[in-house]
Amino acid sequence: MTGPEDSTSEDRTIGRRALFATGAATALTLGTVSFAHAAPGGDSGGGPAERTRTVTGTLPPGAPDFVYLPVEVPRGVREIAVSYAYEKATVPAGTQNNALDIGIFDERGTELGGRGFRGWSGGARTEFFIRADAATPGYIPGPVRAGTWHIALGPYTVAPQGLPYTVTITLKSGERGSTPSPVYPPARAKGRGRAWYRGDCHLHSWYSDGKRTPAEIAALARAAGLDFINTSEHNTHSSHPAWEGLWGDDLLILTGEEITTRNGHVLALGVDPGTFVDWRYRARDNRFGHFAREIRRAGGLVVPAHPHATCVGCNWKFGFGEADAVEVWNGAYTPDDEVSLQEWDNTLAVAARSGGRWTPAMGNSDAHRDPDRVGGPQTVVLADELSREAIQAGLKGGHSYVAESAAVSLSFTASGGRGGHAGIGERLRVAPDEPVTVRLDVTGAPGCTASFVTDQGTLFSAPAGAVSWQTTASYATYVRAEVRHPPLVAGLPGPLAAFTNPVFLGD
Structure with a gap:
């Protein structure tokens, strides 16, 4: 990306003294990169159409969560x-190696809340661009206005030797173009009236670290x-705005975000299109409640x-007081899902x-790429219609x-x-000793075992099919x-094929 007409390199190594002078701060701002003479001829009477600056440095162990590199952008910039690049180190077994994320904020600043947010790719890309009419997936198209922009570096993990990095910034002049008006998915699809609807609310495309296009995901969802x-x-x-033409009478597309903090991930499920929710805080910062309310x-719904x-x-460190639901089952069933289920x-x-x-439970695929299976698992919701409001309710x-999968269907009632x-x-209001x-009726789960679980634990099991059991509210509060499939390891429960939210018993 180095431009032949103008290229300079500067060092932004952070010494330990400079780093720890910030005390308990979780962010650090480096020295400013200047493009004072980068404006095109139309604005300054001369000058190259493209200029490049390269910055190198090393982040030490204990670097803050975010390191901001200010860039002075002059008038007349089109793009x-x-x-960026960083070095991996040779580390002993059990030691985390270097991992460095990247994103950018525009001249409106880096204030928590994201007013100046213009994109984030984490560690999924090594380069990106922004201009008025287009941007790299993960980034927001729009004019490149004059002022101080900030490249955000996120040292996720730093090796004991430190994290050497290089960032190259190129400004291109020329006619800006216009920013297209976004077209967002509608909040309602035709559906089937009041019915059970199947959904997957945790999916990644190439707009973050996934490998599939929105069109590929929509096709896999239908399949x-x-x-x-x-x-x-x-x-x-x-x-x-990337799902235009992909929704239909048969597919409702909700818009959201996976807010990926250093202390756990949370789904913003079904927020208003165009909503951005910040992620730059830890549990110790006492900021999650504010963004949950956002x-x-x-x-939207708040779903750890x-x-x-x-x-x-x-690992989720913020507690569940703000949760509207919790993702108990994520992708292929693994021991950490079993722990989540029991908790x-x-x-x-x-x-x-x-x-x-x-707090209700749900399950999603978290599918990123082949062979990740969209809809594996899926949450089946009873809703009055196929709309954002009804599904969320x-x-x-x-x-x-x-x-x-869609092959498995359940009907579960208490009378x-x-x-x-x-x-x-729901709650069945009965006297404590009333029978x-x-x-439970199960289809599509051959060879599986169905069980009824209460506050005492699993009290009844039988081959999956039509299963019934009698109890009282004094014996089971829910x-x-x-x-479940047969156990893979003797003495341990088998992988889930399905599970329900509870029916509560008693007044």
Whole structure:
């Protein structure tokens, strides 16, 4: 990317003294890169059409979460292009190696809340560009206005030897072009009226670190029998206008974001199109509640994702007080999903005892690329119609179950001796010792075992099919159903094929 007409290189090495002078700050700003004479002839009476600056430096161990490189952008710039590279180190076994993310904020600044946000690719790309009429996926098209822009570097992990990096910035002059008006997915599809609708609300395209196009994802969603999906790119809303022509009477497309912090990931599910939610905070900063409220103000749901995933920074540290639902099952069923399931089940017992609010569970694929399976798993929601509002109401109310594919269907109800009836996510109001019959009908799960789980644990199991069991509210404060494959390891539970949210029993 070095321009032949103008190229300079500067060092931005951070010494330990400079770094720790910032105290407990989680961000650091480097010296400014100047393009004072980069304006085109039309604005300055002369000058090259393209200029490049290259910055090198080294981030030490203990570097802050975000390092900002200010860039003075003069008038008359049509395009800003950035590339970067960093060195991997030789590290002992068990030691994290270097990993460096990148993004950019425009002249409106880096203030938390994202007013100046113009894009983020994390570690998925080594270069990007922004101009009025187009931008690299993950970035927001629009004019390159004069002022101080900030390239955001995110040292995710730093090796003991430090993290050497190089950033190259190129400004190109010329006619700017115009920014197209975004076309967003509609909030309603034709659907089937009140029905059970299948969806996958955690998906990644090439607008973050996925490898599939939106068109490929939409086709795979239809093939998987899905009725709705939610866009969830890491730390960017740039894909919201990228689904034009891909929705239809049979497919509702919700817009969202996966907010990827250093202390866990959370889905902003079904926010207003064009909404960006910031991610630059940790649990210690006490900022999550503010951004959870931002998600809700934008019409979305707050859904912590894969809370016990094993990747660095993926464990959920913010608590579940702000959660509208929790992603208990993420992709192929693994031990961390089992831990998430059991932790979620523990919260049901607390809610049942206190009579307080409970948090529904859901499942999503988190599909990025082949062979990741879109719709594996999927959340099946009872909704009045196929619309954003109705789907969200079903998810938040817990009127849903999770299945490994569209081949698996469940019907789960509880009924009392006096004609009372309750479905998934509801409460059956019965006297403590009144007989309650719980019934589960399973199709599409041959060879699996169905179980009824209560606050005491698993109390009844049988081959999956038509299964019923009798209990009382004094014996079980709630009942939920699980359908599992045979165990892969003796003495451990088998992988899930499906599970339901609970039916609560008693007044």
